[in-house]
Amino acid sequence: MICLKMRYKDRVTITRGNHESRQVTQVYGFYDECMRKYGNANVWRYFTDLFDYLPVSALIENTIFCLHGGLSPNLDTLDQVRELDRKQEVPHEGPMCDLLWSDPDERSGWGISP
Secondary structure (H helix, E strand, C coil): CHHHHHHCCCCCCCCCCCCCCHHHHHHCCHHHHHHHHHCCCHHHHHHHHHHCCCCCEEEECCCEEEECCCCCCCCCCHHHHHCCCCCCCCCCCCHHHHHHHCCCCCCCCCCCCC
């Protein structure tokens, strides 16, 4: 994916998901895979640093709002999404956490994911 983004920088957009974090990559094996393959954590560290710079959402033709998780009750406008400090590990709560972790549900309104 990163190579495609580099090759077609104006045609490919990669957004950050809930698995693009240090904690989750350690739990689900990316860290271990890098250690086995390269013998140290450098590649893992480069990727997790890169993840911090990925946008948390994208807007297609000013009409379609794309993100990995769901909406946040703390964000009312796209400008508020743009102002988020995304260059960090995914927090355990707050707007950035909501955008990456909130799951769709049949209930009415907003609620914390089970």
